[in-house]
Amino acid sequence: MRDAVGRRTFLKRSAMGSAASLTPTGLLAVGAGQAQKPAAPSERVRVGLIGVGVRGRDHHLRFLGANPRVEIAAICDVDRSRADFAGQLALRGSKRRPLIFGDFRSLLDRKDIDAVVIATPDHWHSIIAIQAMEAGKDVYCEKPLTLFIAEGRRMVNVARQYGTVIQVGSQQRSDWHFRRAVALVRRQRIGRLKRIVTHLGNPGTTSGAFINPGVWEPVQTPPEGLDFNMWLGPAPYHEYSPNRCHFEFRYNLDHSGGRITDWGAHHNDIAQWALDMDASGPVRIEGKGGFNKAGPYDYANYLEVHYTYGNGIELVCENEHGNGVRFEGSDGWINVTRLRLDASSPEILTEPVSGQDIRAYDEKNKSEEIPGTDEHHNNWLDCIKSRQRCAADIETGHRSATVCHLGNIAMRLGRKLEWDPDKEQFVGDAGANILKDKPFRAPWRL
Amino acid sequence: MPTTNPEVTQWIDQLGDPDQVVAYFAYQCLLELTLRTGPPTQAEAQVCLATVLGEALTAPARASGAGAQPASFAGNPFLAAVASQTASYRYAPRVRVQLARLLGLLPCDSAVPFLKQALMDLEARDMARCSLESNASESATEALIGALAAVGATFLTGVVNSLANRSGPSIVQALRKAAQEPQPEVRDAALMALAAIPDSSHDSIIEQAAHTGSAAERRLAHVARARLAETLRASGDKLGAAHIYRAILTSDAEEPQKRAARLALA
Structure with missing residues (x-):
């Protein structure tokens, strides 16, 4: 047993206590080395994975399945072959056979599951997350948190009401490069911050766009074992075609926001963090998007969105010049990707940064943090135990997703928009406000 | 009163094209037009576009279509009722659903009567309901309550x-x-x-x-x-x-x- 007070005991006690225990944590608690001691079975967090496509299987099952603090207790997917395959993988190294479900509601009914990971297409996130929270589960929800703006506020409110520990899958918040970059910017190592540019192009490059118009495929009968109606869920009805389903969902705006939410939920999230706008957002937005009228993918292949914040700082989001985040200040610049951290002058990066006054970074954790490891999951597990808020808490996830949605809306409308981040509505534009929300196909609701 | 782009009717016809690329292109053109007709300064254009889209959504089949009531129903009240309540539309269900969806993006009351009528269309009614949900007007509320x-x-x-x-x-x-x-x-x-x-x-x-x-x-x-x-x-x-x-x-x-x-x- 890791501590004198076990997780279940703690949960029971905190349930008797107050909401005050669920307070924001800094990132100082993101300790990469904390997960190595095996936990007693009674202390393990029993996790249900909902959605075991590429992300759910190759990331969440891979890491959580190997995490000694976790037991993969259940797996759910509307595609039976995927669920069964993931179940077989989960059996490796485990003495317990995970339960397999096709409907997330059956999984949520299980009292013996403590927490769920939601790695479904985006159009399902809010419904599943809210029902999970109302069923008493803690939640790890993949990014982008939402498909549209309005559902995010509802999710935040439910999380606060139920005291849910929820981690949004913007895992760059737990990544050494990004945390250090944000800390340096916030400590004004590049002087007064003037502009941030988020590049959503090809990962691993400093140039190059990410363009994928897709390939037309005929409408066809869904494969056996795939409950396509359930896959669609609250999204508008479409006949089945492989280029809509599974991994391809991210290029269809009924299921995702496209590139600007797929990667923007990472890089714009970092920008929000550096700007100290985790509970706010920009006030003006203007964007140009290249929507592919030849199909089949309807997301913005090319995008350039200019955001202005209330403090006058500009955020530019684009997808033609590689992948990463560039901070430009009065005295220099910092460029950060998942592989590199560069600056206009080496001295900017060499000066040590203490984690004591900037929550973004703790020097002590540096050596443990290797890209692709499990800090973000471990932060979630730590917080499940401590009942503190996670590194990528739901409010930050909602606000970061909102930045991306605002960009999409501005590109689609082709006009300058004013946004009130306090009221979370557009100013003087009823047409834009319609796009904040998306009615669900019956019978689904939040 | 502004006139509607003459291509609009062509795009509406193309929504039902068997070539999915043509149909997709037509929808994207209509979508872009609808979204960009949204600013408050374009109220008249919104009304005009809502009318064109709405009329297409609710357009009956042409006279020689399958909806014509066969004479043999005379004397059979049940079958006559079936025939009278089986509306026959000019456009295919998929097209009507898309038209209903586009109407939901227009922030104006003019879309409501068409969407209200579409609530009777068994194949398009859930999308009509969604579009009424997006419309903040009193008339949309009344239509939903009626539904x-x-x-x-x-x-x-x-x-x-x-x-x-x-x-x-x-x-x-x-x-x-x-x-x-x-x-x-x-x-x-x-x-x-x-x-x-x-x-x-x-x-x-x-x-x-x-x-x-x-x-x-x-x-x-x-x-x-x-x-x-x-x-x-x-x-x-x-x-x-x-x-x-x-x-x-x-x-x-x-x-x-x-x-x-x-x-x-x-």
């Missing part, structure tokens, strides 16, 4: 869900009535919708539901009760919220709702 007279539990559930995002005496009355529906999924939706309206008197309806029905229905009623408490708290009625939370603690609600109550009362 509660329709049949079909799934559709009715959708209508109730759409009403949940609105407020006003007529909404409350309609939702209270829906909470008495014999179909459990409609009833459940009505409870959730009532929970979204800051009125502590709704607690008695929800609380009653928490004692009746299946285990799943009772569980949902407890969730709705917790939602109502939070709605009240958020609207400033902290006493009303506390009253419900205390009642939850002494009820047979499940642990998550009791935990939420403890958190709120602490």
Whole structure:
């Protein structure tokens, strides 16, 4: 047993206590080395994975399945072959056979599951997350948190009401490069911050766009074992075609926001963090998007969105010049990707940064943090135990997703928009406000 | 009155093209036009576009179409009724659904009469309902309330869900009535919708539901009760919220709702 007070005991006690225990944590608690001691079975967090496509299987099952603090207790997917395959993988190294479900509601009914990971297409996130929270589960929800703006506020409110520990899958918040970059910017190592540019192009490059118009495929009968109606869920009805389903969902705006939410939920999230706008957002937005009228993918292949914040700082989001985040200040610049951290002058990066006054970074954790490891999951597990808020808490996830949605809306409308981040509505534009929300196909609701 | 781009009617026709690339292109053109007709300065253009899209949505089949009533139905009242209620439309269901969807993106009342009419179209009515949900006008509210007279539990559930995002005496009355529906999924939706309206008197309806029905229905009623408490708290009625939370603690609600109550009362 890791501590004198076990997780279940703690949960029971905190349930008797107050909401005050669920307070924001800094990132100082993101300790990469904390997960190595095996936990007693009674202390393990029993996790249900909902959605075991590429992300759910190759990331969440891979890491959580190997995490000694976790037991993969259940797996759910509307595609039976995927669920069964993931179940077989989960059996490796485990003495317990995970339960397999096709409907997330059956999984949520299980009292013996403590927490769920939601790695479904985006159009399902809010419904599943809210029902999970109302069923008493803690939640790890993949990014982008939402498909549209309005559902995010509802999710935040439910999380606060139920005291849910929820981690949004913007895992760059737990990544050494990004945390250090944000800390340096916030400590004004590049002087007064003037502009941030988020590049959503090809990962691993400093140039190059990410363009994928897709390939037309005929409408066809869904494969056996795939409950396509359930896959669609609250999204508008479409006949089945492989280029809509599974991994391809991210290029269809009924299921995702496209590139600007797929990667923007990472890089714009970092920008929000550096700007100290985790509970706010920009006030003006203007964007140009290249929507592919030849199909089949309807997301913005090319995008350039200019955001202005209330403090006058500009955020530019684009997808033609590689992948990463560039901070430009009065005295220099910092460029950060998942592989590199560069600056206009080496001295900017060499000066040590203490984690004591900037929550973004703790020097002590540096050596443990290797890209692709499990800090973000471990932060979630730590917080499940401590009942503190996670590194990528739901409010930050909602606000970061909102930045991306605002960009999409501005590109689609082709006009300058004013946004009130306090009221979370557009100013003087009823047409834009319609796009904040998306009615669900019956019978689904939040 | 501005005139509509002459290409619009061509694009509408192309929505049903068997070549999916052509149909997709036509939809994207109409979508772009609709979205960019949205600014407040373009009110007249919105009306014009709503009319063109709406007329296409509700257009009947041409005279020689399959909808013509066969003479053999004369003398058979049931089959005659079937024929009279089987509307035959000019455009295919998929096209009508897309047209209904586009109408929901126009922030104007002019779209409402067409969407209201489409609520009678069994193949396009759920999208028409969604588009009415997006329309904030009183006439859209009235159309949605009227749709509660329709049949079909799934559709009715959708209508109730759409009403949940609105407020006003007529909404409350309609939702209270829906909470008495014999179909459990409609009833459940009505409870959730009532929970979204800051009125502590709704607690008695929800609380009653928490004692009746299946285990799943009772569980949902407890969730709705917790939602109502939070709605009240958020609207400033902290006493009303506390009253419900205390009642939850002494009820047979499940642990998550009791935990939420403890958190709120602490």
